[in-house]
Amino acid sequence: MNSQKQFIEIFKDSFNDFYDALEKNLFQIVDIDIISKQQITEDLIEIIRGDVTALIKGDPAARRNRRTNDYSIDDEGQDKIETDDIKYVLNSYRSLNSVIMYRVAHLIYNYCDSLKSTDLDQENKDEVKLFLQAQARKLSDSTKSYTGVEIHPNAKVGKRFVIDHGYGTLIGETCEIGNDCYILQGVTLGAKGIMKNDTGRRHPKLGNKVEIAGFARVFGPISIGDETKIYGFAVIDRDIPPKREVSIVNQLQLVLPKSNPVSIYGLFPKYDGIEIIGRNLDFCSNIQLLNSEGIHVDSCPVTTYIKGDSIFLRINNIESIIEDPKIKNYILSIELKEGNVLLENSAGWIDYIKLNIEKNEK
Template identity: 40%
Template sequence: MNFNLIQEHYNYIFDSIYNLVIEDLLAFVNNDPACNGNLDLVLNSYRSFKCIVLYRIANCIYYSNNIDSYNKLILARMISEYAKVQTGIEIHPAAKIGKQFVIDHGIGTVIGETCEIGEQCYLLQGVILGSKGISANEAGKRHPTLGNNVEIGAFSRILGPITIGNNVKISPHTVLTSDIPSNSKVIIQNELQILKERNCINSISITNIKYDGELLLSIYGENLKDTSIEVLDKDFNSINYIEYNVLMMKNDIIKIKFKTTNKSLLKEIKNIFLLKIFNQYNNEVILANCIAMKLMFKDIIT
């Protein structure tokens, strides 16, 4: 590693990243109970924090106007690769990450080149912020954008140029390829991937979804009585060419019969639709990516 070049621009790098590193350190201390508020413990033993410091240096060099383009790109990538070997975490130096950033544990975490991450975000190990493709991806924006105060559980994969809003919590082992609105929580129950608002009273709970064939869907859970239903596309816009009749609505079950008035339009969305279930308390659940709905989507367009 060309330490001479780093030393040559030491004052510039130090001044650029000092406040960010301090805020990252304080975020670790305040949010990770395992460090017991001990600054020295984090500074001297947390490799995940070391990776963030090295990212801050590499990012500063990458976007610097004081270092020639050839040297800064090579040096930034060298620092990034060094950090990956030392910590098991890979952060592309071009990624843009706000202050008070924490990666807890961290092994296997990957943050791609065009990622944009807001302030006060917290990632656990094995999180992939990647692109949808494997090889020969198109240049340009291909990685996720995270808002402020986003928490991502271990081994989750957030793929593509999607947007995760502010104040979102994503449970472990989640796979997301569509936008998530602010003030939401994404959880997995069995094969279900469910999006619901955080910290709500009279909460709607979904425990299972079953496709009964002939475009009949059964939804099981709690607090389902006196709810309303809306059909959405992947961008959370209403779809008015899918009609449905609610055949049964009890506290623990809803049975819905669907039909479409325009199959060609439905085929064009190229993505299974979403179901929004909400009640008078402004409590809502959005159902996405479950097997039952995929089966029904296949039937409804044939």
């Protein structure tokens, strides 16, 4: 089940905040007759139904209450959503609350613009408009307080919008977001500068089905194309075409045993070697190039320059490695004078650099 009528029943039972917000912030201020009130409310709930369904379909943890694994298509070609799951997410997903309350705040913020010119005379309209905008911002601010998500009520957000986890996610005033977008925690859709930004459009526009992972930042009045996926910590300040994946590709990480005499500050791959920057590197010695089976590659002697802060490893005759089809990977073995294991291998998502600094058994 998930018909509009049934959804509205569940929603009415579960979500008093929504009605309170409409009542206190809009209906008490603007003179609207009963039928119109009901229409506004139901239209809004219908949009929210899309948000709720999108969350349940997108996040496996949101489907914990299901008794069957049946999330296939129902008779009307719709995904089957369980009533229990709807209740569950309405009650337990602050990030969903942030979207629902944004829907309310956005309506309030822009309500005056939807009025016919006859509804209010211009002077009153300006007055009411400013008042409603302040009410909407206040609502948005108190929503931020209990959801951790800050969505400016003037931002434009498409249908079936999901914010998952959401703490620290920030959607600026002049953002435009398409349909079916999915955004995680710590995401900034912001302006370019730190303070004293321009007052015009200064925030990004997202197409449909855009996904943005944790702590990515998208800055300035740029556009992100449909179905593009932005990975964690990426920083975007220019247009991205549709159907792209954006990720950081040169973050190197080091996995270092604790308590060794050496510190490693940097590690830079070169096509003919590798550069290691650190302290006490003169503890290292007997550096060799091994292949992936750990066997010394005679054809490629390594010239090592160790000096204070740096090791420069020049791998000579690198072409012979590159052209040798048997060598699929190389391991750089660095032995420590003192016999300690210094550094076992690199990490991150880059497989390429493998350093073994092993105990010198000779």
